[in-house]
Amino acid sequence: MIRTGKMYKLRKAKKGMGKSRILITCAKGIAPYLKGELLQLGFPVLSESIAGITVEGTMDDTLRLNLLLRTGHRVLFLLKEFAARDADELYRSLSEIAWEEYIAEDGYVCVTSSVDNPSIRDSRYANVKCKDAIVDRINAQCGQRPDSGPDKDRAVVNLYWKDEECSVYFDTSGESLSRRGYRKIPMTAPMQETLAAAVIRASGWNGSSHFINPMCGSGTLAIEAAFIALNRAPGLLRNNYGFMHLKGFKESLWNELHAQAKREAKKALDCRIIATDISKEALEAAKKNAATAGVEHLIEFALCDYSETAVPDGGGIVILNPEYGERMGKIKELESVYKGIGDYFKQKCRGYTGYIFTGNLDLAKKVGLRAKRKMQFFNGGIECRLLEYELYEGSRKDKKTEML
Numbered sequence: 255m256i257r258t259g260k261m262y263k264l265r266k267a268k269k270g271m272g273k274s275r276i277l278i279t280c281a282k283g284i285a286p287y288l289k290g291e292l293l294q295l296g297f298p299v300l301s302e303s304i305a306g307i308t309v310e311g312t313m314d315d316t317l318r319l320n321l322l323l324r325t326g327h328r329v330l331f332l333l334k335e336f337a338a339r340d341a342d343e344l345y346r347s348l349s350e351i352a353w354e355e356y357i358a359e360d361g362y363v364c365v366t367s368s369v370d371n372p373s374i375r376d377s378r379y380a381n382v383k384c385k386d387a388i389v390d391r392i393n394a395q396c397g398q399r400p401d402s403g404p405d406k407d408r409a410v411v412n413l414y415w416k417d418e419e420c421s422v423y424f425d426t427s428g429e430s431l432s433r434r435g436y437r438k439i440p441m442t443a444p445m446q447e448t449l450a451a452a453v454i455r456a457s458g459w460n461g462s463s464h465f466i467n468p469m470c471g472s473g474t475l476a477i478e479a480a481f482i483a484l485n486r487a488p489g490l491l492r493n494n495y496g497f498m499h500l501k502g503f504k505e506s507l508w509n510e511l512h513a514q515a516k517r518e519a520k521k522a523l524d525c526r527i528i529a530t531d532i533s534k535e536a537l538e539a540a541k542k543n544a545a546t547a548g549v550e551h552l553i554e555f556a557l558c559d560y561s562e563t564a565v566p567d568g569g570g571i572v573i574l575n576p577e578y579g580e581r582m583g584k585i586k587e588l589e590s591v592y593k594g595i596g597d598y599f600k601q602k603c604r605g606y607t608g609y610i611f612t613g614n615l616d617l618a619k620k621v622g623l624r625a626k627r628k629m630q631f632f633n634g635g636i637e638c639r640l641l642e643y644e645l646y647e648g649s650r651k652d653k654k655t656e657m658l
Contacts, residue, residue, distance in 0.1 A: 271313045271502075274333070277423065278319065278326040279306045283631040284452040288325045291455075295322060316426040316497055317508050321489040321515055324451035324478070327430045330412055330423035337418045340373040341383045344420060348387035351422070352395075356500050357409050359396035363388055364406050366425065367413040374415075384413050384422075408499040428496030435491035436547035439539035441472040445575060445611075449633060450478040451488070453640055456629050457571050457609055463525055464570030466606070468560035468598075470529035473540025473553070475573060480549040483523050487515035491547065523552050525570065530556045530563040561598045569605045572645075578613040578636070589620050596621035599645050608643040615639060 276297075280288045282305050289299055289307050295318070297309040307326075311319075319329045334351055338344040357363050365385045369377040385402050388411065393399035400409075410425035432448040445453075454475070459465060461483025467476045481488055489495075490512065497503055531537045537557050544550035556563070560574060574595055579585035592610075599608045600623070612618050613636040618625075627642040 271331075273310055273312055274331060275300065275308055276311050276316060276319070277306050277308050277330040277332065278323065279328045279330065280326050281305065281446070281449060281452075281632055284325050284448065287452040287455045288323070291323055291325060295319070313424075313426070313497070313500075313502070314504065314507060317495075317504070318511055320427055320431065320495050320497065321487050321511055323431060324482070324488050325448050325455065327432060327448060328412075328425055328427045329431070331426050333422045333424055335419070335421050338371075338415065338420050339418050340371075341379065344380065344415070345383050345387045347420065348384055348422065349391050351387075351391070353388045353391045354395040356424070356502070357388065357392060357400055358501060359392050359398040359400055361400045361499060362405075362408040363400055363402050364404060364408065364410045365402070365413065366406070366410060367415065369413070370416045371418075380413060380415060384411065406496070407494060408496070410496045424496065424500060426495065426497040426500075428494065428499075431489065433492075434488055434547070435493075436477060437472060437474065437543050438546055439472060439542055441536055441539050444472050445474050445633065447474055447478060447488070449631065450474045451482070453573070453609075453611055453631065454479055454482055456631075456640055457573065457607070457642070459571050461523065461525055464566055464568055464606075465525060465527045466563060466565055466570065466572040466603075467527070467529045467574070468531075468563040468572070469574050469576055470531050470540050470555075471536050471575065473529055473543045475575065476527055476529035476540070476553050477544050477547050477549060479527055480523070480544075480547070480552050483525060483527070484520045484549070484552075486519040490515060490519075526554060526566055527552060528554045528556070528564060528566075530558050530560065532557070532559045561594055561602075563598075563602075565602050565606065567605075571607050571609060572599070572603045573609040573611070575611045576617075578638075579617060585614070585617065588614075588617055592617045592620035593622060596623050599623060599643060603645045605647045606645050608645050610641045610643075611638060612641065613638040 301308045316329045316331050336347045338347055365381045367377050367381050369380045374380050389399040406428045410428050412423040412425045414421040432446045434447050465479045470476055541555055544553050579588045623643045625641040626644050629640040631638045
């Protein structure tokens, strides 16, 4: 959790919740693309950090954010902020919140936290104190206490506690938004859905030109590209979010937003999306994932080496996510692969923009082309780069002549 902004008290309306800060978390390196999404959706950005963007809105707004955001991980609605020096003060302040208005006495609550307080050696202790305050308050008011545990599939409360400052949020997402619901077969070292969406947004591709994805693996890049090209909301497949388990959940509003998102999605593509892999197992997984996502018929899958991937006329982007290599022997083996990608770009992808997503810049030097841009991302704990290459129709000299 990233702390942003000044101390803020929730303005609570008589019926339901009023406006409050909403913190949308994301993976490191993705914040600029998340910010762009939020501005497009009409949310004014209050503050930003390396792993999150803060906006203002109502609990109703969190439904829309969970449905439409492609690059965010969690949508956290600020409930209250206060000061607490130790666990006892934390418990007392949390006990003052009318939890019975939000969580059913026969329901379930999960507490997550990020704690940096000198009186706390183990953040799990803070979780327990927070959970106790919630269920004790509900029990005192309703004569029954809800169940609690680690599962994030129902009501989720998030505690951020640094020094003496505490912020309490409802995690309206529950499970991370990266879990779209279509990746039934992830294969090894898959790219997270939210990272794939951010990488595509970084390229500027919007579905008006072709999308070529050799080395497609489990198909995440191609599937996210199809979603973007169709203007299809990434949250349509999911049927469970944290906000659904809070009192006052407006099911009719959710159904309306869901139906509207379906109406606004296109049925057909204005481009071709081609995804290939040399592994039959990977390609079958990609096809099954695409089928679950409802876009298998829109993606042209082929079993072949990356160098044999078809590149139709008309231009677009070619994007590869090759292995990074962790062992010296493997790195030596991959040197020829990266050199081959450079040859493929030069020989077959003229008129396109080429992209390589990699966590090994030494291997990227073997491509033999100068990258126009190097955009920083993180794939889990690995610092990566999205490298962009301009692939001219003719020689660079010819291109310059045309521009004169």
